[in-house]
Each structure stands twice: as C-alpha cells, then as structure tokens.
Amino acid sequence: MSLKFFNTRTRETEPFEPIEPGKVGLYTCGPTVYHFAHIGNLRTYLFEDLLRRALSMAGYKVKHVMNITDVGHLTSDADEGEDKMEAGAAREGRDVWEIAGFYAKAFQEDLKALRVMPPTLWCKATDHIPEQVELVRTLWDKGFAYAAEDGVYYDVSRFPRYGDFARKDLQGQEAGARVALPGGKRNREDFALWKFSPRDKRRLMEWDSPWGRGFPGWHLECSAMSLKYLGDHFDIHCGGVDHIPVHHTNEIAQTEAATGRSPWVNVWMHGEFLVVDKGKMSKSSGEFLTLSAVVEKGYSPLDYRYLCLGAHYRAPLAFRFESLDQARAGRRNLMEKLKGLDQVRALPVAEAKKLPSWTRFWECVEDDLNAPRALAQVWELAKDRDMDPAQKAGLLKLMDHCLGLDLLLPEPEKEQAPLSPAEQDLLDGRAAAKAARDFARADALRRELESRGILLKDTPQGTQWSRKR
Ligand code: AMP
Numbered sequence: 001m002s003l004k005f006f007n008t009r010t011r012e013t014e015p016f017e018p019i020e021p022g023k024v025g026l027y028t029c030g031p032t033v034y035h036f037a038h039i040g041n042l043r044t045y046l047f048e049d050l051l052r053r054a055l056s057m058a059g060y061k062v063k064h065v066m067n068i069t070d071v072g073h074l075t076s077d078a079d080e081g082e083d084k085m086e087a088g089a090a091r092e093g094r095d096v097w098e099i100a101g102f103y104a105k106a107f108q109e110d111l112k113a114l115r116v117m118p119p120t121l122w123c124k125a126t127d128h129i130p131e132q133v134e135l136v137r138t139l140w141d142k143g144f145a146y147a148a149e150d151g152v153y154y155d156v157s158r159f160p161r162y163g164d165f166a167r168k169d170l171q172g173q174e175a176g177a178r179v180a181l182p183g184g185k186r187n188r189e190d191f192a193l194w195k196f197s198p199r200d201k202r203r204l205m206e207w208d209s210p211w212g213r214g215f216p217g218w219h220l221e222c223s224a225m226s227l228k229y230l231g232d233h234f235d236i237h238c239g240g241v242d243h244i245p246v247h248h249t250n251e252i253a254q255t256e257a258a259t260g261r262s263p264w265v266n267v268w269m270h271g272e273f274l275v276v277d278k279g280k281m282s283k284s285s286g287e288f289l290t291l292s293a294v295v296e297k298g299y300s301p302l303d304y305r306y307l308c309l310g311a312h313y314r315a316p317l318a319f320r321f322e323s324l325d326q327a328r329a330g331r332r333n334l335m336e337k338l339k340g341l342d343q344v345r346a347l348p349v350a351e352a353k354k355l356p357s358w359t360r361f362w363e364c365v366e367d368d369l370n371a372p373r374a375l376a377q378v379w380e381l382a383k384d385r386d387m388d389p390a391q392k393a394g395l396l397k398l399m400d401h402c403l404g405l406d407l408l409l410p411e412p413e414k415e416q417a418p419l420s421p422a423e424q425d426l427l428d429g430r431a432a433a434k435a436a437r438d439f440a441r442a443d444a445l446r447r448e449l450e451s452r453g454i455l456l457k458d459t460p461q462g463t464q465w466s467r468k469r
C-alpha cells in the first residue's frame, strides 16, 4: 500500500515517493494576517491537516513549515493596490504590528479549535527580510530582475517555462501585451520582487535594500523561507487552487531561476474552494463567515470539520447552513453510536492495523485523501453491532487520529468550547440586568443566548452555562 496524490505539477495522480526515505518536507502557504480567516480559508488548512496526518500515519517524519504573511500582500494579485496589512491597520485605527499579532493569534486559535495540528515551524515574512533581499540580489545578478518605476520586477520572458505550471499560453498573451506597459514593466506577467515605498507617503512597514527603501513582493517570502527551512528540493507544497496561476507560478519562477534546479518541489497539491451562492467565499466580496461566527450560532468547530471531510478536497464545496446542520446531526449521531467506547480498553495500534476494517479505511486515505469514503468506513464500523468492543475502540482511535474529529473524547470536554467575547458580553449583560431587577431585559438576553445554543441555569452559586447538544 502506498499514498497516492494528485500532483498539480504533472496533472497526474502519482504514488508518493519521498526524496529522503522516511521523511517529508511540507510547505503550506499561510494566512495574510490583516483580518480574521474565513471558513473558506480554513477549508484549505483542514485539507492540509488531513494530508499532514496521513503522512504521519504512513510513518513519515514530517517537517511542516507554514508562513505568516505580515507584509507585502497587495489588495490586487497584480502588484497593485494597497498593502492588505496597511489597509487593515487603517480600517481599525490600530498599529500595523498590533494588527499582525492580533490576527496571527486569532488564526492559531481557529486552527486549535478545528484540531488542526500546528506546523513544525511558523515563519513570518517580516522576520525574513534579509533572506528576501538576498534572493532578489541573486535574481538580479543572474539577469532575471530589473528596476521599473515602482519597484524591482521579475522578467518572465527570461524564464521560458513560466507558463507551464498553470498551463498558461504566455505567447498568446504576450503578443497583445507588447504595446506600452505602464511604469516600465517589460511583460504583462512580470511581478514585483521588491516594491519601493511611495515618495509622498511614509509606509508603516519598510526596509532598506540595494535598490531603494521599500518592502518585499508577496511571492518572495514563500520562496525565501521554504528555501531556508526545507532546501532547494523538497517534497510537497500546498495552498488553495487560486494560488496555481499567480502565487505558485511566481514562486516557482523565482526559486528555480535562483537555484538553477528543477523541480524545486516534487508534488504540488491544491485544495478547491468553499463557495457561496455568489461564488468563492472571499474577504474582498464582503461575504464571508468566520469560525467564531459559526460557533456563536451554536455549532462546534468540529461540525465544520465534519462538513469539510464530507467533500473531497479537490471538489468545490458549497456552503449552506442547512449542510452545516446536517453535518452537526451526522457527527452527533456518530458520537451517539460510539458512546461508551472511550471506556473500553482498546486493541493496541499494531493489532488494530491488521484488521480488514482498517485496510478498507486506509485505502480511502491513500487514494488521494478520499475523506468522504474514509468517513463512510467510520460509519460502517460504528454501525457494526457484532464487533468486539476492544477491536472497535482500537480501530476508531486510529481512524480518528487520521480524521481529527475527537470521536472518542467524552462529550462535555468537547462541547464546552469557551464563550466567545460576544457571548460573554451577553452573559455579563444578563447578570447586570438581573442585578438591576430589569427582568424583561434579562429574559431577552437569556433567549438570545439560547438561540446561539447556550443554556443557562441559575444556581445558588451563580449562573452556569452549557452548550446545547
Ligand atoms: P489568504 O489569507 O488570502 O492568503 O488565503 C489563505 C489560504 O486560503 C490560501 O491557501 C487560499 O488559497 C485559501 N482560500 C482563499 N479563499 C478560499 C475559499 N473560498 N475556499 C478555500 N480556500 C480558500
């Protein structure tokens, strides 16, 4: 048995072969910390977590690196518009570094709530400015970079394979682009390696470089940091499908031009989008949901994890609250069927792995991470009334280790997710209303909390709350 993945680089499903036996270098493009992550972004991190868990369970020692983009990602992927970080600071009237710290922490809390394993190494763009400047210098010295009006750009015509990764017909596009390009850019697809600070405005984040004061282009950080931590040839690089035509195409062009070595990454894997009626869920469309908003409506983060596992990572997933309701009901029914198994002494892992149920489950995982089929195997097992409980518990532990649904944790531990700040405000408001003998308001706040799935009980020791199950 061996893992098989769909590789965007070759557009084939291939057996996975590590570069070094027993080890995997994995890089996953991380968040831009100017706002909360939305549940669409989180779908991508959930897919990557399944990959990470599958690799570990297949016996590989995984070195997983994830970046945090805290500078340089502009509102348009075409190197135009504002820096998202600076826009975030302006939106909230806060310091840009404070914004970066705040949203990075919020992101890490979301991952924790979703049981996404943290990477082996986090790395921030602003902590790696010298590495990025060094990479621009290498590209400059090799003739891949030139200065335009507002920055140093990568000349894509110097890298003939530029369009290959995204299967883009560059020739056709360039023919039309030869007409004057603004700002001294040579080709339409050229992208910024280093952007200069505007002359008339002081940026909140800027650094000196041999070409002028400014900040790194967004694509540069992933090349510089993955080269530093995983080297010039590593196993797997992931992100959402939107990264194929621009971000990852540019990462490849920069890195392979600088090192002269190809392929830089053996396997590229991309997660499909979470979509809403109007198209992909995105912050720019204004139509996005955060995980805390979902929790405030009374769902567990694991309901969302369960929903995502119900679709293959390479298929778009349409988000509707009715589907989340179904996921919640499905997860609860499953837990109901597994009740009591946490008390059973489970069969040891090595024994459980010899059972046919495990083989059936693992075959689904090996087949390009087919989570919906793997989940169906968990259901098969849960419904099997004749199986020896020790075997069943052993198998479920293993399966859950792969899917990360906390299926065998006792319920209260799981459901008692801490109150969100908004929920805490409602609870405090109700206590204040009661103290002021404003019972109508206290009742209204109780109902509001109930509608968010939080039940209250007034006891002599004070008000206790619990989440509806
Ligand atoms: P960003 O913070 O915008 O750099 O995005 C973080 C990650 O989320 C990237 O890997 C994107 O490809 C991914 N992403 C963005 N929107 C969606 C969506 N609607 N569904 C799934 N993944 C997404």
Ligand code: ZN
Residues within 6 Å of the ligand: 028, 029, 030, 222, 247, 251
């Ligand atoms: Zn990246």
